[in-house]
């Protein structure tokens with residue numbers, strides 16, 4: 001196979017080799033004037049990679065005639081055409097006659113003005129236009145004809161003037177000066193890229209020429225992937241929480257007992273949120289161990305806590321009259337997919353109740369979490385059976401509702417959301433409760449962006465938190481701000497079971513956001 005060529009004769013690369021054989025160096029602009037730059041370049045690269053030629057790139061500016069200039073080069077300048085028409089008409093012409101003699105109204109108009117200026121024509125006593133000289137030199141036409149031929153003009157002032165008159169434009173032209181290379185030959189030897197079993201069998205490997213590695217070649221563009229938009233917005237929220245002094249709570253359990261998800265939060269056992277229609281229950285195993293059995297090392301007194309929760313629901317305690325219904329331990333031990341991350345805040349606050357600060361009392365604390373929750377929703381473009389909650393709690397002494405509102409303004413302000421509106425709301429575990437709204441310019445209406453409140457004493461005192469400690473809590477979804485930020489209208493593009501990750505590549509807002 002040695003000596004075979006991989007190029008048909010007449011192929012540009014072979015033509016270049018033949019041309020070089022006759023004369024060296026060659027200029028591509030002269031040897032191949034009609035070929036496109038890209039064609040010549042690719043043939044040269046092919047030869048250069050085999051060291052059969054070397055080449056330099058020559059960059060030149062060429063002057064190109066605009067369409068109007070092409071007419072001038074062919075027929076003369078406007079002023080020359082006007083002059084010529086008058087010269088051949090013995091007795092001069094009226095303006096109308098001149099126009100029909102020249103055959104173009106605007107050429108006549110412009111040419112007349114210029115011809116007057118050059119003193120080539122004048123107006124007679126009879127009002128007719130006449131040629132006032134015998135011979136003129138149509139310099140513009142001469143310049144343009146020269147440029148048409150040579151693509152340049154020796155006088156740079158002429159070029160500048162014609163450019164200003166928009167008769168020519170300058171264009172960069174790249175051409176090549178080509179030399180013979182180290183391995184110059186008239187034919188291109190076929191180069192093998194792979195050593196194959198067939199080559200061993202036939203013995204062809206002995207005579208084959210192998211293509212050298214090209215370490216300078218650019219690889220094909222790699223798809224480097226991108227962070228999921230939910231991850232980006234989650235990152236932004238975490239930054240805000242950290243800079244405001246929050247600690248992140250571990251969120252690693254999707255399954256909670258009814259106790260942590262509901263009862264500890266003073267959600268009565270008959271509450272509609274606990275219905276099968278709203279909450280996913282686990283069928284196997286069906287029941288959790290009581291909190292007291294959760295961790296042997298945990299010194300917290302879950303027994304007393306459990307009893308407090310029961311009493312506060314059933315009979316009332318800590319100044320509350322309770323819900324007054326027979327509280328069921330079995331209901332409380334049912335396993336659920338957590339419906340909110342407030343289940344996590346609750347467990348964390350219960351731990352806080354056992355902590356002792358310098359004064360022997362639970363210290364002020366700020367906690368947050370961002371993770372997935374589950375609700376038995378009918379699925380549509382804006383609802384899924386799962387989503388992510390951003391949740392925060394602040395425990396301190398002497399907190400007030402005004403302080404919560406101020407905090408929300410600062411918190412959302414860090415995301416560029418201002419002008420919050422607060423609306424009284426109801427949660428079984430907070431009193432007072434407030435929904436948080438913000439004016440959405442695009443939708444031209446107030447949209448709900450969060451739910452918040454101050455946790456009830458029934459909940460906090462059951463845990464053993466001091467009476468004078470209060471706790472703010474609030475939650476919002478991670479999906480809504482993400483959808484607004486990236487202009488995503490269907491939540492199923494973001495998560496669920498049919499997520500097509502290609503949407504990250506297709507959505508320019510997501511793809512171009514490098515944060």
Ligand SMILES: N[C@@H](Cc1ccccc1)C(=O)O
Nearest residue numbers: 340342451452453473474475
């Ligand atoms: N759990 C509430 C959010 C919230 C958290 C803490 C306090 C008040 C409200 C929700 O799911 O919407």
